[in-house]
Amino acid sequence: MKNPFGMLPLACLSIAVLFLLFAFYYPLAVLFQQASWPGVLDLVRDPYYAKVIRFTYLQAAYSTLLCAIVGIPGAFLYAEAGERYRRFLSALGLFPFALPPVLLALGVLSVWGKRGLVAPFFGEGYSGVYGWTGILMAHVIYNFPIFIRLLGVSLAQQGSLEEKTALSLGLGRWRCFWAVTFRKSWRAFLSSCLLVFVLCSSSFLIVLLLGGGPKFTSIEVAIYQAIRQDFDLATAVGLGVTQAGVLVGTLWLLGNRTDLGGEGGSFRYLESPWARRFAFTGYSALIVFFVLLPLGYLLARGFTGLATHWRSFLAPLSVSVKLALGCATLSTSLGLCAAFGMRGGYSRALGSIAASYFFLPLALSSILVLLAWRLSYPSSLGSPFLCVVIAQSVFALALNIRPLREGFARIHPEAEKVASSLGAGKWGLFFWVQAPLLRGPLFLAMVLGASFSLGEAGSVLIFADASTKNLTATLYDAMSRYRFDEAFGLGSMLLSLVVLLSLLASALEERGSQWKV
């Protein structure tokens, strides 16, 4: 069929490309121009930085492996579960983006720390989970829900025809899952691994707070030190290039393809009610113990602060909500433009370049990006609010472009063909065929954008004035002034907001998937 949209996809893609060009690549160019370029190879040869680089990717690889071990059963159960349990599992997926790491670290320590809930069981000599244990545990708590979000949703939509055929030909259920079902979603699995790897390799506060000391230095910490303490731009840029090079290379290897959906629904492996109950209860217990208990502690600890200071929280709450809506709308609109523009018609290499172009903001040290913005746009003369929304959308776009691309990939060409033959023009095709079929991915993209905005403070600190501080920035501010009760109160409010958003998103997503053809 002839492309019914003509030049429209290219025009849409150009909008998203130009946005990133001005909001991300131009500031980066300004920063790189300032730095006298070091030999990146010399940096890698330096034994200290070689160790830093080795540690960064080693901890990210271990964290990814552990997240996969915990996340795959969760994704499997997501595909097996009913609506309610799915909502519960997918609600967890927003915490990594919306919860400030310092709060999560304090929550983890409340359970696993030296004076934590479990400490009495380990005796007097117990000194907490600092070191590898703490880093890996926090990374798993933070990131395993990503597997549920990406892999679980993919598994749930792959259909059941092949499984039924394989089982009828005598394949065991265990082998059938790995050889047939999992294989159909392997790109979603790789996407999950990549995203977790990227997030863990740029982890900063978790490594510092739970690592327990300077023997754990990640690239992000070294960049922070180079920029903010030593003012050594050359080293910072060199490390940033190394970091971005590795991650963009990984993305390149992953390629440009997305998982295509099946006929919807999924094959149910757990037939016996006993096995279902055992699996769901066991996994829920694991989540309660490792995830909900630390988060529950944060809620409980913040209750006093929330009860006392709630009136003063209303202003940052209102800012947070407005910023979240702004970021969700802008990043989703741009994501939609980009995904629409990248839809088919390109070689794999060109597709990979486009994917890397949008993904790079997530792969590069946020400290380096913030510095680049400071340098390029020192003053937010237009509107501080708009500046923050634009800055946050740069990162949110990198997060939400994949679900949107997968959404487009799942639209059956037959549906467009039928609509075209019935006389639908390009706008009719978009509004009456594509848009309704994209509701699920659109909700997910909006929610990812909003969640990212809720937890983000860097751009708020750069561009916002005193009247546009969101909950997270106000929380850090309260902590720096001894007002820890207030900080935990703000944390509770933030957490409650994320929970509400998650539940709303899951409900909307569920409804969106019912509209899917």
Add this chain to the structure above:
Amino acid sequence: MYWPIFFFWGSAAFALPNELTVYTYDSFTGAGSLGESLSALSKKKTGCTTKFVPFATAGEALSQVALEGPKTAADILVGVDQSLRARADALAFDELPPSLFSKLQSGLEPKASRRWLPFDYGYLSIVYDDRRKDVPPPGMTLMGFATHPAYKKRLVLEDARTSSLGRSLLTWTQSVFPKAEYATFWTSLFQQVLTVSPGWSAAYGLFLSQEADFVFSYTTSPAYHIEKELNPHIKAMIFPEGNFRQIEMAGILKSSKQKKCAVKWLELLSSTKIQSEVPRRQWMYPARSGVKLPTSFTSLPVPTKVIDAPENAAQADAELVRQWTQFAAGLK
């Protein structure tokens, strides 16, 4: 299309007449801060308005000034301490009028150049809660604390790689200990360390949540708990070797087009009115002499020996920090 906003957004910052641009750390600005109070007073008394550009730390604000070079939008930089001063001195800051320094407490007057006006100070210390076990006895030395078996894995300190307070600790201990003892001190102290935090906020959070029993902070930290929580149990250690005095300063950029306003602004910063607000807003001592302190401050013990960084002290450099990381990793 959103991109046109960038041309407007990205155009160089232009200052309004009589508007001062002040680069500083975040907690100096915002509701209830010293900066807010000073900004209101400046507008009322001089007609000069203040535009704060807050950064996470004063070090970051200084880096921004350096990055922007002679075209910097900043008129004033607030928050430079001794650990940042060598870096700040390499940039173009103006000599300040001598009258600004006339009311400073003794020991705070600059010895060489007058480019930096001290506006508050505090003494570094180890802070503890006297309701927890093994309270340090009065007169305990820094080395005594570092080697005492009862304090093993009970201290949280700030990371010298990411915190200027952490770097001040290196300067302090370098001033106190000869080279051989310096290594022994840090090797021993790391036995007492439960964890190292990225900055003061997280470290103090761990101390308050009882994860750690000791934290590196200021001798004035207990004043907050006395004043706001009526809690007299938070105490700071006074060391016989001396406590390091951290002085926060402000300076005017040579490139400033608002020199008159900037000088008036610093005059107000060192005025009795604003200086009397320093204790309750900054939780530090005011730099001006003769300012009445609140009761929560007058009840605090004051160091018997004060360690000041030498005037020309270089910032603890990357090599020193690397050496410190090796102590932490047990490699030295």
